[in-house]
Amino acid sequence: xxxxxxxxxxxxxxxxxxxxxxxxxxxxxxxxxxxxxxxxxxxxxxxxxxxxxxxxxxxxxxxxxxxxxxxxxxxxxxxxxxxxxxxxxxxxxxxxxxxxxxxxxxxxxxxxxxxxxxxxxxxxxxxxxxxxxxxxxxxxxxxxxxxxxxxxxxxxxxxxxxxxxxxxxxxxxxxxxxxxxxxxxxxxxxxxxxxxxxxxxxxxxxxxxxxxxxxxxxxxxxxxxxxxxxxxxxxxxxxxxxxxxxxxxxxxx
Amino acid sequence: xxxxxxxxxxxxxxxxxxxxxxxxxxxxxxxxxxxxxxxxxxxxxxxxxxxxxxxxxxxxxxxxxxxxxxxxxxxxxxxxxxxxxxxxxxxxxxxxxxxxxxxxxxxxxxxxxxxxxxxxxxxxxxxxxxxxxxxxxxxxxxxxxxxxxxxxxxxxxxxxxxxxxxxxxxxxxxxxxxxxxxxxxxxxxxxxxxxxxxxxxxxxxxxxxxxxxxxxxxxxxxxxxxxxxxxxxxxxxxxxxxxxxxxxxxxxxxxxxxxxxxxxxxxxxxxxxxxxxxxxxxxxxxxxxxxxxxxxxxxxxxxxxxxxxxxxxxxxxxxxxxxxxxxxxxxxxxxxxxxxxxxxxxxxxxxxxxxxxxxxx
Numbered sequence: 001x002x003x004x005x006x007x008x009x010x011x012x013x014x015x016x017x018x019x020x021x022x023x024x025x026x027x028x029x030x031x032x033x034x035x036x037x038x039x040x041x042x043x044x045x046x047x048x049x050x051x052x053x054x055x056x057x058x059x060x061x062x063x064x065x066x067x068x069x070x071x072x073x074x075x076x077x078x079x080x081x082x083x084x085x086x087x088x089x090x091x092x093x094x095x096x097x098x099x100x101x102x103x104x105x106x107x108x109x110x111x112x113x114x115x116x117x118x119x120x121x122x123x124x125x126x127x128x129x130x131x132x133x134x135x136x137x138x139x140x141x142x143x144x145x146x147x148x149x150x151x152x153x154x155x156x157x158x159x160x161x162x163x164x165x166x167x168x169x170x171x172x173x174x175x176x177x178x179x180x181x182x183x184x185x186x187x188x189x190x191x192x193x194x195x196x197x198x199x200x201x202x203x204x205x206x207x208x209x210x211x212x213x214x215x216x217x218x219x220x221x222x223x224x225x226x227x228x229x230x231x232x233x234x235x236x237x238x239x240x241x242x243x244x245x246x247x248x249x250x251x252x253x
Numbered sequence: 254x255x256x257x258x259x260x261x262x263x264x265x266x267x268x269x270x271x272x273x274x275x276x277x278x279x280x281x282x283x284x285x286x287x288x289x290x291x292x293x294x295x296x297x298x299x300x301x302x303x304x305x306x307x308x309x310x311x312x313x314x315x316x317x318x319x320x321x322x323x324x325x326x327x328x329x330x331x332x333x334x335x336x337x338x339x340x341x342x343x344x345x346x347x348x349x350x351x352x353x354x355x356x357x358x359x360x361x362x363x364x365x366x367x368x369x370x371x372x373x374x375x376x377x378x379x380x381x382x383x384x385x386x387x388x389x390x391x392x393x394x395x396x397x398x399x400x401x402x403x404x405x406x407x408x409x410x411x412x413x414x415x416x417x418x419x420x421x422x423x424x425x426x427x428x429x430x431x432x433x434x435x436x437x438x439x440x441x442x443x444x445x446x447x448x449x450x451x452x453x454x455x456x457x458x459x460x461x462x463x464x465x466x467x468x469x470x471x472x473x474x475x476x477x478x479x480x481x482x483x484x485x486x487x488x489x490x491x492x493x494x495x496x497x498x499x500x501x502x503x504x505x506x507x508x509x510x511x512x513x514x515x516x517x518x519x520x521x522x523x524x525x526x527x528x529x530x531x532x533x534x535x536x537x538x539x540x541x542x543x544x545x546x547x548x549x550x551x552x553x554x555x556x557x558x559x560x561x562x563x564x565x566x567x568x569x570x571x572x573x574x575x576x577x578x579x580x581x582x583x584x585x586x587x588x589x590x591x592x593x594x595x596x597x598x599x600x601x602x603x604x605x606x607x608x609x610x611x612x613x614x
Contacts, residue, residue: 002356005353009350009353010353012350013339013342013347013350014339016341016342017339017340017341021341086337087335087336087338088335088336088337089337089339091304091306091333092333092338092393092394093354094304094305094306095306095326095329095331095403096354096397097354097356098354251307252306252307
């Protein structure tokens with residue numbers, strides 16, 4: 001009960017801090033909009049077949065969701081950790097009953113809400129501007145997609161906390177998160193189909209946590225294949241990243 | 254008095270820099286203990302070691318008879334140095350936020366009133382003045398009604414009025430029984446607030462004691478400054494020019510001093526000569542002379558002697574030794590970190606034999 005109230009207090013403060021930064025709010029939600037407008041509307045399929053974006057529109061829903069699931073928590077939590085450290089906030093928090101895991105949980109919940117809203121925006125835009133006949137978006141599937149999103153956000157919040165704890169500044173966090181996120185995004189079965197990559201490289205895609213998110217959401221909403229294993233792996237990775245991220249959150253030094 | 258905090262032989266290095274070099278101290282229940290020293294003296298590292306937010310390389314800390322990290326969080330409060338709380342929150346939201354982290358917390362409105370921010374409670378932190386910001390931060394350290402409060406430079410960057418308001422707040426907390434450990438580089442702050450002061454320099458405690466005892470033991474004697482020069486900018490310029498000319502001229506003794514400098518010097522010599530009849534120690538300086546060990550009731554005697562000899566002087570200034578003098582005496586520099594101390598009078602001549610060695614108490 002007391003842990004709940006502590007997490008609520010931290011999450012409330014973090015939510016206020018986010019929604020009152022108008023630029024951050026604008027670009028957080030403009031990002032998925034511009035993404036869909038570019039890749040789902042402007043980029044044309046190769047008329048001869050093959051190439052990028054040659055699959056039906058529904059194939060790419062996991063990719064669009066992956067963008068916000070990956071980038072937003074990674075950079076937000078990473079830079080928040082760096083900002084907290086620079087402002088000696090962790091030093092103060094270390095003398096309160098709030099634990100590091102509770103702190104990270106609170107910020108994860110805020111990110112789940114933010115990315116949940118961004119995800120709904122993506123779904124709405126896809127329905128509005130693309131042919132979504134191939135998507136299975138019933139209420140049960142939407143709920144399961146929400147579970148995938150929440151678990152993946154927890155994973156990348158943990159990853160962000162690791163980056164924020166290891167990088168020495170906010171600039172360092174941003175540079176590191178971009179360097180990590182871009183390859184992950186394009187090598188995790190999101191926008192680039194595995195057959196476009198060399199055969200020798202394909203097993204390496206299994207090393208990316210984002211792969212299990214993309215596969216699972218695609219199985220759930222597009223191909224109808226079983227998604228349980230992907231959710232299980234994703235959840236296990238989320239627990240691991242969250243635990244390591246929480247443990248690394250600094251106190252002072 | 255029961256000790257609520259005991260630290261023994263704390264050592265902490267960062268690379269080649271020794272931030273703490275064997276610091277030992279204890280703080281009693283209900284005591285206000287001030288750590289005084291210039292930037293880089295080790296104050297913040299010591300506070301971090303005492304609160305468990307940094308691990309010393311060696312040594313031990315007990316707070317309420319527990320390790321710092323095992324202490325009931327409800328019992329301690331901390332205002333870190335250079336604390337920058339979460340942004341975009343109002344003063345009220347900030348205090349409420351920190352109150353929400355404790356099982357039992359005080360009414361945020363009462364805290365806001367106590368730190369004098371009630372009228373600005375709805376203002377976002379970044380829009381508050383520096384003093385209001387710092388008072389809000391102090392408020393965040395009070396939300397759990399701590400038994401032991403750590404304040405790391407609580408008044409740095411705060412204007413004089415805000416500083417006095419914070420002093421009154423700390424005094425009230427102390428009166429109500431809160432144990433306070435604070436750091437500062439303002440001697441007046443330590444002298445006013447602290448029951449005991451620890452003078453920290455280069456990671457070592459140079460001395461610990463009540464301000465009165467430290468001043469009595471290490472502060473030296475009172476000083477009566479007799480300014481025979483008029484102290485004006487013109488006189489200063491003339492002195493500087495005379496000094497420069499003397500340095501440039503191989504035969505400095507043949508350089509004629511300006512009239513005002515010569516007359517000031519002559520007056521100082523005359524004053525010093527006049528005071529040889531008294532039992533005071535006299536030191537000649539650029540602007541006149543310093544008479545050491547003059548009690549308030551003896552000032553009239555000194556003045557009378559000067560008047561009897563017809564010595565003209567521009568100003569008389571009588572000063573008692575204070576903590577600044579103690580710090581100068583023990584460390585050879587001022588607590589605000591500025592330069593080496595000028596050795597004036599007998600106080601600076603004494604060996605700091607009674608000073609605490611290597612941070613021992």
